[in-house]
Amino acid sequence: MPETQGSPYEEPLNEYRPTRRGFLSVLGLAWLAFTGATAATLAAMGRFLFPNVLYEPPQSFKAGYPDEYTVDVVDERWKAKFGCWIVRTNSGFYALSTVCTHLGCTPNWLASELKFKCPCHGSGYLMTGVNVEGPAPRPLDRFYIGLGEDGQIMVDKTRVFRQDKGQWSLPGSFLEFKVA
């Protein structure tokens, strides 16, 4: 493209006069820089979601000796730390998750009415964990429960037993323990 040489009064010489190609390459560079900065920010934010240290309680824990539990009482001592109720019946133990199967609130155990009742939408569960009231679609999950070598009860929250999948009859969902 021929350069137009006009009079200095009409065309200041130091004025920036981009060609189409030059303009596009500058724009491309700017756009690339912007994309790079955005990607870096997003990457940093993504990294933030995976912290180096997670202060979570372990997923499996020892829950004391069987004779520390009373028959037909819902034991709430592990609720705050491990999110789990341990119930002892005449024939043994099971561990219930404290997460409501409707939307994940924490139900309360109402000892006088013998049921778990969720304060968010009113789901109610029997002592066995079976849902009878409100919108909860399925019973509370049970966790693996067993006896350790030292005679203590072991609960493993990574192994979940769901009643609607027929898993409550599997070994590990219930710990047989007769009253001596």
Added chain:
Amino acid sequence: MNDALQGFFNALGDPRLYFLLSCGLLGASLYWRKWFTKIGTGVALLAFAVVFFVWGLGDRDFFAIAMKPDNVPIAGMLVLVGFFTWLALRRAVINDELRARGEPTLEERAASQKVFVWPDLVYTELICLMLVGALLVVWSVYLKAPIEEPAAPAISPNPAKAPWYFLGLQEMLVYFDPWLAGVVFPSFIILGLQAIPYIDRNPKGNGYYTFTERPFAITSFLFGFLILWVSLVILGTFLRGPNWSFFGPFEYWNTNKLEPLINVNLSEIFWVYWLGKPLPQFWLVRELPGLLLLVGYFGVLPIILARTVLKKIYIEAGFARYQVTAFLLLMMALLPIKMLLRWAFNLKYLVQINEFFLNI
């Protein structure tokens, strides 16, 4: 006397009675709108509301709910919603009479008295801005923000309530699967409202209040807004207590209130109670009654309605727009139907397919 009155209002707080009464009140005020929109009626209703509220505050349990900093805006909202509904209906009644006589409407008359944005409107707005600003300052100084104890995953407040303006949505979650009540239905509310200008191209009522020219549109809108939103906010605020049980407005919130409820699914009623058989193992067979009911509700009912009640709309709107209208209306009606079924028969789900997280 006081106890008897409180007992009476507690009895009205029964959800079935409360809901049907709200619908009845809306229907009555629309049907007898000439009487309802008289100045005297409006003043009497306002006086009743104020007297009821002040009298109610004398009760410890009512006071605890109504004066919770979270809930104070509700009292203002109720008065404002009531007033503006009354005002719109009043202008509609006047306009309908004027148009029946062939005279210009209130809005057409006002059009000849136009004023300038600057200074008339801007000054009015400035004064409003200062008054509302002052109100907000006083409000925020005298009513402390309800900050609660630090969050703990093991402890849910009992009852755990959403902010008051979302209590209608929270109420919906009691009756349907979370992803339906929390995602699909709210989306349909928004999409349905957006769709109104496209499915309803009736030019009547543009720029002036009327009722007789748009009875169907106005009634369905008021049902959706006043009943399914505002009255559910009231229900969630005043009638839902600990364990999400129902309490009367003057009832003590007893955490251990015994409420024997055993929910049953439609599949259990059909197979076990009526046919005396065990539930079929395969989900499609098990949920067949509920699925057929839904197919009939969304597939067959619009056709019946098009030939009977909604015939006029079907002819005016044409097939496609009628279908969308009918679908949105039936979606809206599903909520009160499900609520009444739950309250009356402890019906849990019409269709419960845990296999696909589909619970309707």
